[in-house]
Amino acid sequence: MKKFITLLFFALLAIGVQAQEKTKKAAVVNFEKPHVVETACGECKFGLPGKECDLAVRIDGHAYFVDGSDIDDHGDAHAKDGFCNKIRKAEVTGKVENGRFKASTFKLLKDEAGKPAPKK
Template sequence: MKGKDCELAVRIDGKSYFVDGKGIDDFGDAHGKHGFCNAIGKAEVTGEIVNNRFKAKTITLLPEKKD
């Protein structure tokens, strides 16, 4: 996604939305090896889509699956 900087985003039903209410650094170092500027993770989210942005209430990261 194109944005101003490294911005937190979610993909819901195949469509991507920038997130309001939570920041990319809320989940650790955004520029670290597994940070969200460099990696994609899975999460359970609650909130609503307003004006093409996701207004997050909660974001809970799910553990990475081991191969």
């Protein structure tokens, strides 16, 4: 009987350990000074869920939708070099809150060919 109780105890312990939710700690992102990040359409280029084209940034491999700047503020998103067709670089300040990047500043940088950021 002791063996059965011991075996049952270890079996329940193993089940309990495996059943614990494994969560990753979200990285703290708070850019008070300008940082260069990748930016594009979250749905088209970064695989974020959504129903329409929305601006997103990718920081340390994680993509976040952007609040404080709109995809249409930076030219035609569906142009050859637009956010739905090309990943660009931007200089940003802001922080991640509730899974979204709250941009204080958002400056689209020149692309690799030296072409200036599109103007609206």
